[in-house]
Amino acid sequence: MTSLFRDRILPVLTVIAAILVIWHVFVIYLNAPFVRDQAARAGETISLSQIIERTFAQERPILPAPHQIVAELWDTTINKAVTSKRSLVYHAWITLSATLAGFGMGTVLGITLAIGIVHNRAMDRSLMPWVIASQTIPILAIAPMIIVVLNSIGISGLMPKALISTYLSFFPIVVGMVKGLRSPDTLLIDLMHTYNASRAQTFWKLRWPASMPYLFTSLKVAIAISLVGAIVGELPTGAVAGLGARLLSGSYYGQTIQIWAALFMAAGLAALLVSIVGYAHVRVLKRMGVKP
Amino acid sequence: MSGYLVFALVFWLLAWAFNEWLVQQKPKDRRVARLIGIAVPLLFGATLLVIWECMVHGFSIPSILLPAPSAIWARILSSTPILWADFQQTFLKSVITGYVAGCGLGFLVAILIDRSPFLQKGLLPIGNFVAALPVVGVAPIMVMWFGFDWPSKVAVVVIMTFFPMLVNTVQGLSAASHMERDLMRTYAASWWQTLVKLRLPAAWPFIFNALKINSTLALIGAIVAEFFGTPIVGMGFRISTEVGRSNVDMVWAEIAVAALAGSVFYGLVALSERAVTFWHPSVRGGRA
Numbered sequence: 190m191t192s193l194f195r196d197r198i199l200p201v202l203t204v205i206a207a208i209l210v211i212w213h214v215f216v217i218y219l220n221a222p223f224v225r226d227q228a229a230r231a232g233e234t235i236s237l238s239q240i241i242e243r244t245f246a247q248e249r250p251i252l253p254a255p256h257q258i259v260a261e262l263w264d265t266t267i268n269k270a271v272t273s274k275r276s277l278v279y280h281a282w283i284t285l286s287a288t289l290a291g292f293g294m295g296t297v298l299g300i301t302l303a304i305g306i307v308h309n310r311a312m313d314r315s316l317m318p319w320v321i322a323s324q325t326i327p328i329l330a331i332a333p334m335i336i337v338v339l340n341s342i343g344i345s346g347l348m349p350k351a352l353i354s355t356y357l358s359f360f361p362i363v364v365g366m367v368k369g370l371r372s373p374d375t376l377l378i379d380l381m382h383t384y385n386a387s388r389a390q391t392f393w394k395l396r397w398p399a400s401m402p403y404l405f406t407s408l409k410v411a412i413a414i415s416l417v418g419a420i421v422g423e424l425p426t427g428a429v430a431g432l433g434a435r436l437l438s439g440s441y442y443g444q445t446i447q448i449w450a451a452l453f454m455a456a457g458l459a460a461l462l463v464s465i466v467g468y469a470h471v472r473v474l475k476r477m478g479v480k481p
Numbered sequence: 482m483s484g485y486l487v488f489a490l491v492f493w494l495l496a497w498a499f500n501e502w503l504v505q506q507k508p509k510d511r512r513v514a515r516l517i518g519i520a521v522p523l524l525f526g527a528t529l530l531v532i533w534e535c536m537v538h539g540f541s542i543p544s545i546l547l548p549a550p551s552a553i554w555a556r557i558l559s560s561t562p563i564l565w566a567d568f569q570q571t572f573l574k575s576v577i578t579g580y581v582a583g584c585g586l587g588f589l590v591a592i593l594i595d596r597s598p599f600l601q602k603g604l605l606p607i608g609n610f611v612a613a614l615p616v617v618g619v620a621p622i623m624v625m626w627f628g629f630d631w632p633s634k635v636a637v638v639v640i641m642t643f644f645p646m647l648v649n650t651v652q653g654l655s656a657a658s659h660m661e662r663d664l665m666r667t668y669a670a671s672w673w674q675t676l677v678k679l680r681l682p683a684a685w686p687f688i689f690n691a692l693k694i695n696s697t698l699a700l701i702g703a704i705v706a707e708f709f710g711t712p713i714v715g716m717g718f719r720i721s722t723e724v725g726r727s728n729v730d731m732v733w734a735e736i737a738v739a740a741l742a743g744s745v746f747y748g749l750v751a752l753s754e755r756a757v758t759f760w761h762p763s764v765r766g767g768r769a
Contacts, residue, residue, distance in 0.1 A: 200603030440621030
């Protein structure tokens with residue numbers, strides 16, 4: 190237990206503490222000019238300690254202090270009704286639903302493509318380069334158009350955002366699953382041959398179980414990236430709802446604290462989703478009898 | 482009307498059959514084999530374009546929804562100066578600068594913390610965590626701090642590319658095995674010599690992995706950052722304004738340029754990877 194503390198927790202805590210210290214220094218440094226300006230305009234002379242005090246309590250600071258962000262987070266999650274448009278939980282839920290829908294579709298699409306690629310040589314040769322090329326296209330740049338076009342044919346709301354997430358998340362899954370489905374070596378495949386196993390049997394009893402570790406590793410990447418897709422997908426809809434909309438409206442009105450609160454919420458959401466997938470990973474591997 | 486659709490269907494079936502036939506070939510000549518390797522995906526791409534073109538004409542889809550590839554190509558030719566200006570602003574100024582700065586910084590920090598296991602243990606989990614976060618979200622903040630022009634986009638790109646590079650480099654530097662490191666010790670090699678002659682070469686595959694991930698991330702970061710405020714030039718700006726003006730063919734032209742730039746960028750990184758890590762099994766591939 191003590192070694193866990195010494196090797197894992199203590200270094201991380203130290204780095205976090207260092208980040209917090211640097212943050213506070215920057216809060217003072219970045220916000221001080223505004224405080225000085227204000228004081229000069231009011232015609233009062235203020236001491237250094239007063240400047241520092243005021244940099245931590247501005248309404249629209251250049252860099253908000255951590256405690257301001259925590260206060261904003263607390264205010265918009267606990268103090269507001271969940272259904273209210275001012276509640277961060279409401280916006281997070283909208284983003285989360287698009288993320289999960291996109292992630293689900295991306296997973297199904299990715300696994301289907303991977304199965305096709307593994308079993309059909311022509312698909313492998315012709316599809317794989319395009320799957321890779323598709324990712325060099327900055328889909329997030331196309332997001333506004335996808336949303337506008339889908340809107341004009343009557344699809345709006347959750348679906349366009351989910352499609353962007355799908356597009357982003359299917360790629361890591363295809364790559365990971367192709368690798369995973371091909372991971373059983375010749376010896377094992379030959380063994381299945383000697384059992385006179387059909388293609389389907391080989392797939393379900395050998396390839397599929399063997400690909401599980403690869404699948405979950407890709408799923409972790411995919412869920413993080415679908416959250417990004419959902420957030421960016423919300424930008425061009427004109428800041429209606431969702432974490433991306435909070436970012437956009439915050440930047441329109443100079444509400445820096447609101448932007449940072451939305452960022453922290455997104456970070457928390459990402460951490461939560463990734464750790465859920467990680468937990469499922471451990472559970473599934475344990476059920477399959479894999480030793481860690 | 483339906484002539485287009487029939488043609489698309491026939492073309493698709495023919496191309497598919499031809500591809501099936503091509504991949505069954507086992508030519509003796511290596512050059513022919515390589516040619517087939519290039520031809521198969523190219524044919525697939527051409528098929529997609531033909532189907533797209535025919536669908537647009539066949540179903541008479543309004544060009545405001547989905548312009549035909551030929552229309553997009555005409556648009557690219559007719560507005561090359563605008564596309565070039567956007568390309569310069571977004572790609573040459575924001576992406577390249579930010580990519581070099583972010584990757585360089587990540588690499589340097591990884592080397593710096595290499596001698597301190599304590600810092601490594603502290604920074605790695607945080608780096609991994611940040612790499613999974615929606616970092617594009619910092620775009621509005623960076624636009625506020627560094628203004629509308631390209632420096633704010635560079636800042637976003639630097640932040641996005643820094644952590645993948647840091648994490649991968651640290652991992653790569655520990656990739657050399659104990660045997661090899663012990664060998665260097667018996668040669669009385671200094672830390673510096675071990676780094677340059679053993680550990681960096683062993684780390685190249687990891688570093689190139691990060692470089693490849695970052696090449697797409699950088700483009701995304703720069704374009705998304707332009708949604709939050711930009712001077713009147715740039716790919717992200719053009720896309721968002723032309724969508725508003727319903728000039729969809731211009732948007733697609735911009736997307737085509739972005740896709741081309743992204744693919745070439747990725748391809749260059751991948752090519753230099755093959756040159757630098759020529760010894761790696763995945764490059765040799767057991768074919769030679």
